[in-house]
Amino acid sequence: MKKRYWTLVVVLIVLSSCKTTEKDAIxxxxxxxxxxxxxxxxxxxxQIExxxxSWYISTSQSGEWKELPGIWTNEIVLLTSYVGNFIKCEITYIEPKSDKRIGVSVISSQAVEYKGNPNTDWFKDAGFGIMVHYLKEAIIPEGGAEEWNRTVDSFNVDRFARQxxxxxxxxxxxxxxxxSGYYCSPNKAFDRALGIGPGELCSKRDLPKDLINALNKYKIPLILYLPSNPPINNKNVSEKLRYAFQKDSATSQFNQPILENMIEEWxxxxxxxxxxxxxxxxYSWNDIRSTRMDMSLKHNISTHSLAAKSGNKKSIVTYNSGFGKIHGNTPYDDYTSxxxxxIDEYPLSRWAEDGVQWFLFTYLGEKWGGHGQQFITDSLVNKAVNIVNNKGVLCLEVxxxxxxxxxxxxxxxxxxxxxxxxxLR
Known part of the structure; x- marks a missing residue:
């Protein structure tokens, strides 16, 4: 088994005369x-409540430290803008016995390096994959919880994985x-926020879990899709989450934590x-991007990304900027949306920008969810080969x-x- 973590630490005590033992070291x-x-x-x-x-960067361990705004968690995603800098985290807390305010600083023993983005190596090697919009509004627009649960139960993961x-x-x-507010997996955070029971909007079956098991037989990885905002077409959900009904708009500090709790649970x-x-x-036009990128807010692009990476630190994320030339949308993107x-664009190299894997995502039909075919097969094959040969990644919606x-x-x-x-391989 590969060792996932290695220690990089200098520990300093500030704001207190307390001594640190190896047992207590952070x-x-x-x-x-x-x-x-x-x-x-x-x-x-x-032991700390x-x-x-607070997180900082500096070009040297003893240099002037610059605080990183909006990073208030015990983990941090290292951005490419941190390359060449040392990392410091200050932890402050109230000591229970003395009520003294204690501060501990942890400083990295070396600067952040740039290695491309090793977390995307598997993705580049995969080259080509497929996407499925398995949504209630697309499959059974009529009916409610009973019909949705019956539909999700009918999905044959083994046959799908074989295909x-x-x-x-x-x-x-x-x-x-x-x-729609309907999900193909249970989620207690969502149910709790709405005050509903299991199976009412989230399916009782955990379809992604079953998909993972079926796809693992062939060593085929799974990526999950979610909007960056709460569901907009369910009036009850919009009211409970205090979000605009039938309109894309910025999330708030009320519903953003709920989204993060849902993502973290999954x-x-x-x-x-x-x-x-x-x-x-x-998107920029609906204010979702500008609000998520506002690092003065407690819940922001960093907390959203860390929620997604909570179960797998090596998982990759991207935030969709909409149709247009392929590019990174946020400093937290591991690959382009x-x-x-x-298919009208091709990679010049693996990287769309530093650390961001080049990726193109389109549909096989005449539109998203379309049953027709927009490509002549020979032309599609040539386009796919061009992308993969130049170290890009292609995704086709089926x-x-x-x-x-x-x-x-x-x-x-x-x-x-x-x-x-x-x-070709």
């Missing part, structure tokens, strides 16, 4: 390269839910079974029925793509 865990997550560990942390964290493997797809992206449950996240709708209405059977025309096309890419 250390960093995680590798110091950009796009990676590092955190804190130490026995003393388990309500510690406060994916036969097609040669290197990964699957799958929706947890979108705008991430912790699935652990390393989920290799990535694709967050939709982080890549939403396109067709349509399935309720049972998870890929439409024959779409299945034939992804088999053609997969077959030709296999011949």
């Amino acid at each position: 250390t960093f865990v995680g590798e110091l390269f950009a796009k990676n997550v590092i955190g804190l560990q130490g026995n003393i942390l388990k 309500k510690p406060e964290y 994916v493997n036969e097609a040669g797809a290197g990964y699957v992206m799958f929706t947890l839910g979108q705008n 991430s912790l449950r699935y652990g390393e079974g989920v290799k990535g996240w694709w967050f939709d709708g982080l 890549g939403e396109k209405s067709t 349509v399935t029925n309720a049972k998870g059977e890929i439409l024959p025309g779409h299945f034939d096309q992804i088999k053609a793509v997969g077959s030709n890419l296999r011949e």
